[in-house]
Amino acid sequence: MTTKETGDIATGRLGADRLACEFADIAPLLDAGAAAVAASRCHYCYDAPCVNACPTQIDIPSFIRKIGNGNVKGAALDILSANPLGGMCARVCPTEILCEGACVRNHQDGKPVAIGALQRHATDWAMARGETLFKRAADSGRHVAVVGAGPAGLACAHRLALAGHRVTLFDAREKAGGLNEYGIAAYKTVDDFAQREVEWLLSIGGIELRSGVALGRDMSLADLRQQHDAVFLAVGLAGVKALGVEGETLDGVLDAVDFIARLRQSKDLATLPVGRRVVVIGGGNTAVDAAVQSKKLGAQSVTMAYRRGVDAMSATWAEREFAQTQGVSLILNARPVRVLGDGRTVTAVEFEWTREDEAGRLADTGERFTVEADMVLKAIGQTFVAAGVDREILTLDGARIAVDAECRTSLGDVWAGGDCAATGLDLTVQAVQDGKLAAASIDRVFARTAVRAA
Structure with a gap:
């Protein structure tokens, strides 16, 4: 095994056999x-x-x-x-x-x-077994643009294609799947399952996948509306929240989302650099996935810090317990106030203990402490990037796309769902439901209107 280090961040901390064991399926298939x-x-x-x-x-x-x-x-x-x-x-x-x-x-x-x-x-x-479970209806003469090939977009495209409508599925990345492909821990979805599921879903027919095409860069919503009978926006949350503290730009401070995406696309996990002492800031599933995978890559210590108590964490109790069984330490009621470094690279994170008042508001205590680190992974949430999206269909604060119970926006021929829309839980299963609801709504509209002339 060859270890290559830059400071305390190194590749090859574990050998191939150990990595294969660490990243094996955590929930093997039932016989x-x-x-x-x-x-x-x-x-x-x-x-x-x-x-x-x-x-x-x-x-x-x-x-x-x-x-x-x-x-x-x-x-x-x-x-x-x-x-x-x-x-x-x-x-x-x-x-x-x-x-x-x-x-x-x-x-x-x-x-x-x-x-x-x-x-x-x-x-x-x-x-x-390649079972053929569904048969596509006859072509309806309708054509729908679905922007975003994550769970919401895929579910919507499948339902629309099943009803006989033609779908063009656009995605900014090279591969379809969205967070299923780029954002979920590798030990949860082994053997390239995300892509195998995409292939199965597209096999229904009637869906054209166009990768590497981004809304606002390569196409506009106005053009999509002109060229299609309906548009479904499922662009996800492309932005990452910043800590907003001193030292955030030091080498070794990374976005957890990018860290997970690089890991998921790696063909050789031994080539991925990981710190010896990793600090993950955040309390959600992304934080857990980043922390656990850092440990599995060979980090000696991994600490996950969250600014509130355990009940406020968005990661479930099962995720938290799993992280701790994997050797991740959890610090609660700790807010990062500064990332410390030697002028170039991170050396520690300074935190302040917090408390909640009777109204549930977070307050500082004035007591501070530091945790040594050579890698810091930020996982404090993602944000909606409205590139190419008309402001008139956004929520008042511009944080998401505003939709009704059928995932319809204020534009009569545009629907939206998944994490980019204000529909509820930020879960894969909720995104799938959004795609289903939008497809059913689009289909009902088509049933009431005539096919437009070519």
């Missing part, structure tokens, strides 16, 4: 026997709370019953009819606060039905 046993624990509730807890409203009792009866294809059809990205959602959904969190077994033996694992069992089975 048929284990799936049958897991399915047998379901009560098949008539008024299933797990279904109500799922943003895409998958009929969970139905698909689990089918797995138990050996009808895995039928189970996959149930899942993918409600959620065309059901395979990825089975891997990344916070099931502990959604379907499994609502499972009635929690009140009996404290252990919910393994809904996520069963969902993955069925969807992986179907994809591995």
Whole structure:
């Protein structure tokens, strides 16, 4: 093993065999026997709370019953009819606060039905066999532009294509998938699953993917509206929030989102540089993914610091516990006030202890401390970049695109969904639901209007 260092940031901290072990699938696929046993624990509730807890409203009792009866294809059809990205959602959904969190077994033996694992069992089975589950309707003569090939855009494109509409799917990056491809920890989605799911989804036909094309740079919304019958915007959150403290521009201070994207696209993890002492600032899933993967790359110490208490963290309890089992230290109620360095590179982060007053407002205590670091990863949130988006369809503060319950904007032929829109939770499964709602709304509008002349 060869280690190359720049200061305390180095590549090759671990050998290939160790890295392969560290980044192996953290939730291996159930075999048929284990799936049958897991399915047998379901009560098949008539008024299933797990279904109500799922943003895409998958009929969970139905698909689990089918797995138990050996009808895995039928189970996959149930899942993918409600959620065309059901395979990825089975891997990344916070099931502990959604379907499994609502499972009635929690009140009996404290252990919910393994809904996520069963969902993955069925969807992986179907994809591995290339099962043809859907047939596209006859061409409708309609053409829709979908901007952004992340979960919302992919779900919308699939539903529109299924209804017979032609879709051109634009994305600024080289690969489709959005956060599924670039923003999720590698140990959650192994074996290039994000791209395999995209290929399966596009196989419905009627969808043209155009990569490397960005709204506001290569095309305008006005042009898209003129050239298509409808437009769906699913451009995500392209900006990253700054710490706004002294020393933020020192070498070794990086955006966690970029760090994860580079890791996900790396063909050799041993070539990725990582610090010896890493500090991750933030309390969400991105912070957890960055912290855990830093540790798995060979960092000796990884500290995740969050300015409020544990209850305010957007990362779920399961994510937090997993990070700590991987050797990540968690510091709460600590606000970064300065990044320290030797004039060029980071050497430590200075924090101030915080407290919350009776109204829940954050206040400083005046007590400070430092944590040594040679790499600092910023994960305090992403922001909407409105390039190419008409201001009239934004929320009053310009932070997102304003939409109604059908994901319609104030422009009659433009819809929006996913993280760029003000629709609710910033989760993959919610983005999929936004895409579904928009596609259904677009289809209803098309049903009421005549096909325009070419």
